Amino acid sequence: MTNLSKFEPIVRSNDPIGLFGGGFVGPDDLNLVLSRVKSVVAADGGASVLTESGHIPDAVIGDFDSLDAEAKAKIPSERLFPIREQDSTDFDKALRSVQSPVILGAGFLGGRLDHQLAVLNTLIRRQHQTCILLGEDEVVFHAPPRIRLPVDPGDVVSLFSMRLVTGRSTGLEWPIDGLQFEPDGQMGTSNRALAEVELQMDGPGLLVMIPRAALDPLMQVFLSGQTGRWPVRAE
Structure with missing residues (x-):
């Protein structure tokens, strides 16, 4: 030990x-x-x-x-x-x-x-x-700087911020462009995919929840190395 x-x-x-x-x-x-x-x-x-x-x-x-x-x-x-x-x-x-x-x-x-x-x-x-x-029923992860979500049209895509965070999206029924997400303010619960969904975030702090059935392609998205990573946070 x-x-x-x-x-x-x-x-x-x-x-x-x-x-x-x-x-x-x-x-x-x-x-x-x-x-x-x-x-x-x-x-x-x-x-x-x-x-x-x-x-x-x-x-x-x-x-x-x-x-x-x-x-x-x-x-x-x-x-x-x-x-x-x-x-x-x-x-x-x-x-x-x-x-x-x-x-x-x-x-x-x-x-x-x-x-x-x-x-x-x-x-x-x-x-x-x-x-x-x-x-x-779902998988949860911290949104990286950019990501294409492996979801199908009609899938629920929920966004929940743990900090003040902004970003842009394509493929969502309710785009996030121009919104400020924060724990005691704007949320993105039960958004829906209309087509291929892409998120680009200006900083860390957003949790993403998508159907559990998307796990395998989601892992491949991260393994591709195309999402970027946030830097290590200072202690």
Whole structure:
């Protein structure tokens, strides 16, 4: 077991990384993630869903307050990376400790509302990371500087800002050009695709939610390297 400082990288991969949390993992989520990644990381108690299904994570990262003894006993000590500080969530500890072109997360949406809000807050703060979170019906991610969304006409495209943010769009029923999105102001809930949708953002801070069926082409969009990335946010 290695006790790390909070900024030390742990897992690096040129391929997508799967990240599991200790929240609700749907009946298809486990296999969906494992079939699309080569490395798997657990955020603290997220190790349980993996070990219970016979899979050993490449790393377990967190403060270990929710890692049960049975799951811990199945994992080699060199794969356990406790980060003891209590100023951040286990999702934050894990997300800042991995490096990959795409991180696919399950077990972070659903369940307690405060946990979900903390996860969405982390998606925005770790703005340089490309992380797609699985929901029951949709996927959620932080909008990069530019992106073509792999959606079909009629698909719901919801936009929710966590900061003051502006941008431009094509292909949406209600374009975002000229709008200022902010948490206590303009929202983009339940917008719809009319054709191919493209977003160009002026800065970080916008969450995008599209149908879960778009996961595979969305991953390919990010893996193409054409979306750009936001810089690492200063701590």
